[in-house]
Amino acid sequence: MNTATISFPSVFETSFGNTENSARDLLNGIKVKKDDTWYLVGNMAKKGAINPSRIVNASPQEPDFDILFKAAIINIIDKVEQPINFTLGFPFSTYNVYKQAAEQYLAKRHQFVEYDTHTYNIKGNVKKGLFDIDRYEVIPEIVGGIIGIKKTLPEPPPENFIAISFGFGTIEGCMATADGMVQRTGFSSHGIRYVINNLNRELNTRYFLEMKNEHQIDEAFVKGTLFANRKRIDLTGYRKQLLTQYYREVVSPLLRRHFTDADFEVCEKIYLLGGGAHYQELTDALAGEFKDFMPVEVVPNPENIVSLGYLYNSLRLSDSYPTRCVGMDLGNATSAISIFGSNAPQP
Numbered sequence: 001m002n003t004a005t006i007s008f009p010s011v012f013e014t015s016f017g018n019t020e021n022s023a024r025d026l027l028n029g030i031k032v033k034k035d036d037t038w039y040l041v042g043n044m045a046k047k048g049a050i051n052p053s054r055i056v057n058a059s060p061q062e063p064d065f066d067i068l069f070k071a072a073i074i075n076i077i078d079k080v081e082q083p084i085n086f087t088l089g090f091p092f093s094t095y096n097v098y099k100q101a102a103e104q105y106l107a108k109r110h111q112f113v114e115y116d117t118h119t120y121n122i123k124g125n126v127k128k129g130l131f132d133i134d135r136y137e138v139i140p141e142i143v144g145g146i147i148g149i150k151k152t153l154p155e156p157p158p159e160n161f162i163a164i165s166f167g168f169g170t171i172e173g174c175m176a177t178a179d180g181m182v183q184r185t186g187f188s189s190h191g192i193r194y195v196i197n198n199l200n201r202e203l204n205t206r207y208f209l210e211m212k213n214e215h216q217i218d219e220a221f222v223k224g225t226l227f228a229n230r231k232r233i234d235l236t237g238y239r240k241q242l243l244t245q246y247y248r249e250v251v252s253p254l255l256r257r258h259f260t261d262a263d264f265e266v267c268e269k270i271y272l273l274g275g276g277a278h279y280q281e282l283t284d285a286l287a288g289e290f291k292d293f294m295p296v297e298v299v300p301n302p303e304n305i306v307s308l309g310y311l312y313n314s315l316r317l318s319d320s321y322p323t324r325c326v327g328m329d330l331g332n333a334t335s336a337i338s339i340f341g342s343n344a345p346q347p
Contacts, residue, residue, distance in 0.1 A: 001322060003152075003311060005304040006075055007336040008042030011215050012067050013049035015040045020118045022048060029119030032070045033126075034063060041071040042335075044119060046219075053213045056169045056193060056332045057094050060101040068330045069105075070113045072337045074129055077113075080326060080339055083134035085318040087310035088328045089141045091170040092188035099138045106136040134324070135317040141165065141306055142172040143181060144329070145273050148309030149299060150176075158268035162259065164286075165306070166276025167191045168218065168333035171251065175263050187258045190250055192276045193332070195242045196221060199235070202242075207233065218333060222278075243281035251282070252289060270296045275333055277302040307336035315340070 006027060015031060015038040023029025023044055030041040039045075045052035058064035086106055090098050111131055117124030145165050149157050164173040168191050175185040196218045203209060207228040209217075220226035226233045270290060272283060277298045287296040299305050310327030318324050322340035329336045 001340055003308060003338055003340055005301070005307055005336050005338040007303065007334050008071065008075075009046055009052075009215070009219075010042075010054055010068055010331055010333055010335045011049075011052035012039045012041040012045050012054060012064075012071070013052045014038070015048075019044075019048060019116070021120075021122050023120040025120050026117070027075055029117075030071045030074070031116040031119050032067060032074065033114040033116075034067055034070065038116065039067050039071075041067060051211075051213055053215050054332070056214075057091070059094075059098055060105045065102075065105070065330065068335050069328070070115070072328055072330065072335050073111075073131065074113055074115045076326060076337055076339050077129045077131055079341070081321070081323045083109075083132035083324065085134055085314045085321070085325050086136040086328065087139060087144070087313040087317070087326075088330065089139045089144050089306070089310060091141050091167070091172050092186055093170055095138075095140050102138045103136070106133055106138075109133055135314075137313060137317055139310070139313060140172075140181075140186075141167075141170075141329075142174050142186065144306040144309035144313065144327070145172070146174075146176045146181060146309065147312050148305035148307075149271055149273070151312045152305065152308050153299065157271070160267045162263075162267050162270045164270065164272055165274035166272065166279070166282060167274045167331060168193050168196075168276070169331075171254070171276075172274075173254065173258070175259065175267060182263075185258050185263060187254050189254055191332070192218070192246075192279075194250060195246045198242050198245075199238055202238065203228075203233070215333070239279075240281055243279055244285065247282055247285040251286070255289075264294065267294065270294055272296065272298045273302040273305045275303040275331075303334060304336050304338065306331075307338040311338040311340065 028043045030044050054064045113129045159178045170188050170191040172188050175182040200217050224235050307327045307329035314325035327338040
């Protein structure tokens with residue numbers, strides 16, 4: 001079945017001044033209204049704001065969740081039929097705490113969003129979008145990843161496998177079987193943010209970083225370079241050192257604590273997902289630890305696999321109406337939205 005996923009950075013900032021004709025399209029020119037305040041979101045915020053950020057692992061009751069939800073929905077509101085069937089989720093560390101609040105948020109059947117199209121269209125205007133939510137479900141993030149692995153990989157996964165998701169806010173993992181996840185093996189701990197904060201502390205001993213926040217440092221870390229005081233700083237050495245330390249002191253102990261020899265005996269593969277799976281230093285370290293008895297594989301487009309899993313969960317809720325389904329992963333670094341159909345927006 002045809003699917004598509006679009007994504008944008010999960011950062012925003014209050015909008016001031018003229019923002020007309022600043023982007024090439026809606027996805028890159030997101031400007032939404034919450035209460036009486038306008039916000040630049042995603043790439044628009046990264047380009048036009050001074051301190052674009054968000055609270056990591058924000059509650060659905062906080063403004064961050066509402067702003068990012070609205071920013072995501074305007075990009076697919078005219079691509080799906082209504083009423084919409086929805087799935088989203090949270091890491092283990094916050095799932096039980098936030099599940100009820102998220103369900104209350106989605107339970108508002110008739111929802112409204114206001115956004116400004118002047119950012120990418122000189123003849124644009126302020127638009128008001130209305131959408132109805134039919135069925136919805138809030139599930140653990142790693143469960144979304146497992147569903148995505150089972151439904152989207154070119155080669156069917158083995159019956160028993162381990163899934164590990166390297167996110168910005170958290171690292172998640174568990175063992176999956178034909179019946180679902182094995183709760184005993186589930187874990188949630190410090191994500192790539194742990195590395196970024198260590199990098200920030202180290203760089204602050206040598207450079208004036210002009211008050212860059214952790215999301216801006218993370219972006220530089222991904223690129224491998226940072227500009228400070230009109231100088232280009234090469235971060236590749238820091239990256240290898242800090243990611244190696246993160247694997248040794250956070251990741252490897254988690255795996256030893258939550259998986260037994262009996263688990264490894266029945267599992268056939270480890271799948272890596274999440275944006276952090278793009279770091280070769282992490283994948284090499286994990287593959288090296290398990291090289292003697294289990295293959296390690298990075299799933300295709302690992303940053304999108306959770307939203308695709310949410311999408312297929314929505315299909316289950318919808319009684320097989322794919323054109324009404326949405327999977328939304330409001331991540332700490334990137335927000336991803338997946339839908340079915342020939343009208344699905346392309347990345």
